[in-house]
Amino acid sequence: MILRSVELENFGRFRGQTVEFRRGMNLVIGPNEAGKSTLAEAVPAVLFGSDRLEKFKPWGRNACNAALFFEGHGRTIQIKRNLVTDDVELVEKDDLYHVRAQFSGKVPLRGRSATCREYRDLLESLLGVSDDGLFRATYFFGHHPQEWSGDELAQKLRTLVSGTAEADYAEILDRFLEEHFALTRSNPWGRDKQRDREYEEVCEQLAQQGGAEAVPVFVELDNAAELAEQIETLSGELENDHQEYAKGLRYIERVRRQTEERAGTAAVAETPPSPPSPAASADSGPLAERLAAAGLPRNPPRELPELLSEAADIRQELATLQQPFAALASREKHVPQVPWVMLVSLVAALLVVAAVAWWQEFQFLRIAAVAAVCNGMLLGWGGWRQMARNKALAECDKERRRLDQKKHAAQQRQADLSERCETLGLPSSAIDLVRLQKQVAVHHDLLASFWSESGPPDVDVPASTDRGGTEVAEPDVPQAPDAAEASGEELALLEARMAEFEAELKRKDDRLQELKRQLAESPAGPSRQNVAPATKLLARKRDLEERIAVLRKAIDLLAEAVDEFGRSHLVRLNDEAGKLFAKITAGRYAALKLDENMAPSIQVDSRRWMSCENFSRGTVDAIYLALRVALAKVRNDGRSLPLMLDDPFVHLDQKRLATALNLVDLAAADGQLILFSHNIELGKRAARERWHVVPLDGDSVAARTEEGDEHVGQLHLL
Amino acid sequence: MTNLLGSSDIEALAREESVRGVLVRMALQQAERADREELVLLEKALALLLSRFQSMEDGAP
Numbered sequence A: 001m002i003l004r005s006v007e008l009e010n011f012g013r014f015r016g017q018t019v020e021f022r023r024g025m026n027l028v029i030g031p032n033e034a035g036k037s038t039l040a041e042a043v044p045a046v047l048f049g050s051d052r053l054e055k056f057k058p059w060g061r062n063a064c065n066a067a068l069f070f071e072g073h074g075r076t077i078q079i080k081r082n083l084v085t086d087d088v089e090l091v092e093k094d095d096l097y098h099v100r101a102q103f104s105g106k107v108p109l110r111g112r113s114a115t116c117r118e119y120r121d122l123l124e125s126l127l128g129v130s131d132d133g134l135f136r137a138t139y140f141f142g143h144h145p146q147e148w149s150g151d152e153l154a155q156k157l158r159t160l161v162s163g164t165a166e167a168d169y170a171e172i173l174d175r176f177l178e179e180h181f182a183l184t185r186s187n188p189w190g191r192d193k194q195r196d197r198e199y200e201e202v203c204e205q206l207a208q209q210g211g212a213e214a215v216p217v218f219v220e221l222d223n224a225a226e227l228a229e230q231i232e233t234l235s236g237e238l239e240n241d242h243q244e245y246a247k248g249l250r251y252i253e254r255v256r257r258q259t260e261e262r263a264g265t266a267a268v269a270e271t272p273p274s275p276p277s278p279a280a281s282a283d284s285g286p287l288a289e290r291l292a293a294a295g296l297p298r299n300p301p302r303e304l305p306e307l308l309s310e311a312a313d314i315r316q317e318l319a320t321l322q323q324p325f326a327a328l329a330s331r332e333k334h335v336p337q338v339p340w341v342m343l344v345s346l347v348a349a350l351l352v353v354a355a356v357a358w359w360q361e362f363q364f365l366r367i368a369a370v371a372a373v374c375n376g377m378l379l380g381w382g383g384w385r386q387m388a389r390n391k392a393l394a395e396c397d398k399e400r401r402r403l404d405q406k407k408h409a410a411q412q413r414q415a416d417l418s419e420r421c422e423t424l425g426l427p428s429s430a431i432d433l434v435r436l437q438k439q440v441a442v443h444h445d446l447l448a449s450f451w452s453e454s455g456p457p458d459v460d461v462p463a464s465t466d467r468g469g470t471e472v473a474e475p476d477v478p479q480a481p482d483a484a485e486a487s488g489e490e491l492a493l494l495e496a497r498m499a500e501f502e503a504e505l506k507r508k509d510d511r512l513q514e515l516k517r518q519l520a521e522s523p524a525g526p527s528r529q530n531v532a533p534a535t536k537l538l539a540r541k542r543d544l545e546e547r548i549a550v551l552r553k554a555i556d557l558l559a560e561a562v563d564e565f566g567r568s569h570l571v572r573l574n575d576e577a578g579k580l581f582a583k584i585t586a587g588r589y590a591a592l593k594l595d596e597n598m599a600p601s602i603q604v605d606s607r608r609w610m611s612c613e614n615f616s617r618g619t620v621d622a623i624y625l626a627l628r629v630a631l632a633k634v635r636n637d638g639r640s641l642p643l644m645l646d647d648p649f650v651h652l653d654q655k656r657l658a659t660a661l662n663l664v665d666l667a668a669a670d671g672q673l674i675l676f677s678h679n680i681e682l683g684k685r686a687a688r689e690r691w692h693v694v695p696l697d698g699d700s701v702a703a704r705t706e707e708g709d710e711h712v713g714q715l716h717l718l
Numbered sequence B: 001m002t003n004l005l006g007s008s009d010i011e012a013l014a015r016e017e018s019v020r021g022v023l024v025r026m027a028l029q030q031a032e033r034a035d036r037e038e039l040v041l042l043e044k045a046l047a048l049l050l051s052r053f054q055s056m057e058d059g060a061p
Helices: A036-048 A114-127 A132-138 A151-162 A166-183 A198-209 A214-266 A278-283 A286-293 A304-333 A340-360 A364-423 A430-442 A444-453 A480-521 A528-584 A617-634 A654-669 A680-689 A712-717 B008-014 B019-032 B036-058
Strands: A002-011 A014-020 A024-029 A065-072 A075-082 A087-094 A099-106 A592-594 A600-603 A609-611 A643-646 A672-677 A692-695
Touching (some): A002 A672, A014 A036, A024 A680, A036 A065, A036 A075, A036 A672, A087 A114, A099 A114, A151 A617, A166 B036, A198 A528, A214 A480, A214 A528, A286 A444, A304 A364, A528 A617, A528 A654, A528 B019, A617 A643, A654 A680, A680 A692
Parallel strands (some): A024 A692, A643 A672
Antiparallel strands (some): A002 A014, A065 A075, A600 A609
């Protein structure tokens, strides 16, 4: 972000002038009392306000206005301030002149209203600095540079150096601390209070329920309470399960009756009663138990291997389709585009050339012919390329449709398979089928034994041919045997499921009895009515303990991360400033570092560091100059302000002055630096090195720095 | 490594040059020497922090 211009109206010596600046090095030069310091002071005065109105307001006038225009990163920011009323207008626009942010209100220097906070927040987000003190300590360098001392300033500097909205992280930390503090009065961050919080209250209530032996009883109480809770939960489950079991039995009875009725109407009356279903008999046998133990269905259908194989095929097919889809997407992406913009530009340029030739009457026919031929070739080439592109895209589209069809067919097969699996009582999800396939592969022999014991499959031996080998002719009711057969299969499946359910019920019953026995044998002996509330309290206590532990961990992690992040940036700042300081002092001092409070110290030899208070004014100036230039380099979030140096080198000797000037010149290369000086030697250097010069003189401070006469300043000095 | 700490999102976050990046890197370092119980706690704390960061980015109050 660079300062593009400053408008001053009735501001000190300035009546209505605009001073413009550029990226890089700017020199405002003029004799004493020419208005250099007033111009320099205008920047913080507009940004933050001023308590020295009498210094800027011309005598006898009741107006004092100034405006700043910043540019950078496709944005412009205009800030206007009436220093008499402290009314501020801020407008941020993008490069299409759309307003992105706007503010209007009264913002005095030390205002604390909501309006002031809103303005400062906006300033912070746009420029990174919302505080006069911080600005003067970092981007402003006067005759006596402000030192980086004081807790508040040190904190702000750390935030500025790290280039992050640390305030937001501080807010998260504060919220965690508040949350933690709302749960318990005890915490490791020294904010203990006397009043109990929820955790202490829960502990107290638990202690009361435990009577005099508060703490030791908790262990016994916990066991009994847990047992009681488990019994309660299990009893509820069992009650539901018994109801479901009764419903199932009634349903099976109904299906059985229907099957018998169908069989009665379809089969010959003298047919002997059919033996019990082999599947049903096998279902309750030891093989079924072994199958269940192996993670397989108790009554696996014969087509299980085929189903699983088909499922694997479909999965394989879907996976195989992924690659052509990816290749197709890549192919579509690489189809070359026709550079129509370039072609049209060239055609237009040739037409313009022809038009100019006609206007100038200079070999119009020849030039027009050449232009027409060229245009024809260009457009022809473009059309040919476009056709090729359309053809390639059409091929891709055709291929995509073909792949989509294959994918759709595979998905349809998968859906059909899922339906079949569900019908047979098998799991239908892909994961379950893969697991089942593994189990089938491992227990193949077991399955083979099961199927061999179950006899020939029903589908191979229809019921109508299994009655004495004589096929029963049923011309009148041809569908009846199939319906009876289907009902029989459904009945067998239902009975198998009910058998599983019954076994599960029995296990739960056993578990409930076991728990009741354990509770009866429990030595704690808390009264039954105390168990349930104690259980709830205990559960709440555990929840609170877990939440508190998580919050503590989160607070520690975040605090350490913020510190680490700040430290790493401080190290970068120290490195940069140390290098610059070593250059200014011609290597006399090797390094410079800031401590946690941002107080600088200098390395005087390999082991000794000395505070800067022990050095001369010139050395201290060099330290703070190095720090400011280093800060401008380290900060790289697009919100840096120009570095403003108001006659900063008065305490430096000639040698250091030359080095310091080289440094600031280098620093300006990456951003903007505005140097205010009365030194005519600097003016000569500015002319030599093509700095942007704003000359001020005591009599007239009219701006001479319009864009059109950029060299006027240099020529004036020469 | 747990689901969250071993995820590709966490790896991407750990490469960030921000407070969040430092935080995730520290969490991963701690996870390497943590036992099962500490790992669960660390993951819950990290999930809580990341959700708060996300809320902050989304501008939630």
